[in-house]
Amino acid sequence: MTYKAVVIGGGPGGYVAAIRIAQLGGKVAVVEKDKLGGTCLNRGCIPTKSLIAAVDKLKTVEEAAEFGIEVGKPVIDFGKVQARKADVVEKLVGGINFLFKKNKVKLFNGTAKIKAPGVVEVENNGENQELHCENIVIATGSSPALIKSLGYNGTTVITSDEALQLTEVPKSMLIIGAGVIGCEFAHIYGSLGTEITMVEAAPSILALQDKDISRRMQTIFKKKKYSIKTNVTIKKIEEVESGIQAELENGDIINAEKALISIGRTLNIKNIGLEKLGVELGQRGQIVVNDKMQTNIKGIYAIGDVVMKYQLAHVASAQGIVVAENIMGKQSTMDYSAVPSCVFTSPEIASVGMTEQQVKDKGIPVTAGKFNFMANGKALSMGEGEGFVKVVTNSKTDVVLGVHIIGPHASDLIAEATLAVKNGLTAKNLAATIHAHPTLAEAIMEATENVHGISIHG
Structure with a gap:
């Protein structure tokens, strides 16, 4: 056959x-x-x-x-x-x-x-x-990627695979790597009462996100009493009676019940x-x-x-x-111009297209518009006013080059933004589209209005 x-x-x-x-x-x-x-x-x-x-x-x-x-x-x-x-x-x-x-x-x-x-x-x-x-x-x-020097053993030093199978909520957890996986597990176990410490080699958590997004998420995590250490790496991890003891390159010592390695795949x-x-x-x-x-x-x-x-x-x-x-004989090619990505923290994060810094690095004239969910009626009614929508455009053409959202249902809202980036729509196109009221999607409309400084509620 x-x-x-x-x-x-x-x-x-x-x-x-x-x-x-x-x-x-x-x-x-x-x-x-x-x-x-x-x-x-x-x-x-x-x-x-x-x-x-x-x-x-x-x-x-x-x-x-x-x-x-x-x-x-x-x-x-x-x-x-x-x-x-x-x-x-x-x-x-x-x-x-x-x-x-x-x-x-x-x-x-x-x-x-x-x-x-x-x-x-x-x-x-x-x-x-x-x-x-x-x-x-x-x-x-x-x-999941492993670093042997970190002492992975599947019990006290674990990866996301084992983190999903824990039978009890740990009292404390050291999360090595503060990318998407690390942040989602910080949200999960931190919400269940685990004391969270995050160690990240990059200058910030979620380093690939737009800087405004990563800064806001870091602030939110700190409000939740998560300890966040950036620009530092782990020197070694040892098993101790209470779980693990980690020594950082800067000499700091961290004790926790579990260590989660989330450094990529x-x-x-x-x-x-x-x-x-x-x-x-x-x-x-x-x-x-x-x-x-x-x-x-x-x-x-x-x-x-x-x-x-x-x-x-x-x-x-x-x-x-x-x-x-x-x-099957058709002519088909991949187009990566509008790939949405989501981080399921609280609040959620979702992005599509280029960050403001990436646009600047390409030498493209940039204008960004931002709208806070605190000024959105639906978000306030839900008790979810934390976060914002940021729209990044080409200053000369008004074409939307990127949209970055931190806030309620960001993973659902990014669909409209992805359609806009995929089809080369302008900020004016989005701003001129009537959005139902009261909805979270109005924040996208107002952020695009804000590109031109005419947001009604911003």
Whole structure:
């Protein structure tokens, strides 16, 4: 049996690619060594959002008195929180299995190795099977990055994988790395009562965000009594009776029950046959692809984290669709001009396009407009007035080059901004669009008005 394509990896890139190939009439197989859904569904996006949903409910109860609703002190049953998370994940994994059957996608459980172009060997419990195909799609994803000197052991020194499986809320946690993953876990466990200390080598937390956003989030975290140490690295971590003891390069000592390593991710590309095939790799070890997601070897494609364009589930899915269309004879290319990214803290953060500094670095004349949620009727009614919308434009053309939001439902609001950046809309285009009242989206309208200094409420 020859397949139109064999997809290695059933994450948000791989399973989407496979389903689209099947929808377009191709016979397709997926090889997955674990559960369908990949990191995103099983150890990333979905389980973290389930835990965040729980702490958001906790916040609602804790703040109920401000709305005139008296309730008793909430009691956290962390076992039930974790059980609900597992249930959500199980339902979504089951959903992908259903979609595979519906679209006649063949699933092989096991570890894949590319023996030659068009030949994939699947090993499962010591038994090997060869799959023959016209095309191969590498969608093997990534795993949490580890620094051996930090003493990772999976119990007191952990990664995000173990942080999602804890059976008890730690009394204290040292978070190494204050990027997206570190900040989301700070929000989760800090909200549950864990004493949080964050150590970041960069000058600020969320260093890739617009500076105004990262500064505001750092201020919010400090108000929550999180200890934040930037511009410093960990020298060593030792196990002690109470958990761990970390020594920083500046000599500071930190004691905590757990240490969470959240310094990024490493690519899952070892032992899948790339070296023998001569697949080109980049300086950071990533698989090099063109805008059609093709490698330098005919009939072999790569998508998702392994190509290191953006390590985001929705980008992997978009790449999967591009791959599927190219395999099935259509001409499709990736466009990274408007990629939204979200941080599910409280308040949420969402961004699309360039930061103000990136625009300046390119020598483009820049004008930014900002509007605070404190002046938005819906936000105040919700008790969520913290944060703002910032719109970055080209001063000469008025085209929106970036939008950065910190505030309530930022991850939902960014969709309008992404559409604007994708289609080259101007600030005046957005400002002239009637937005329903009272809604959070009005903050985007007012921020674009503020680009020209005519915001009514700003």
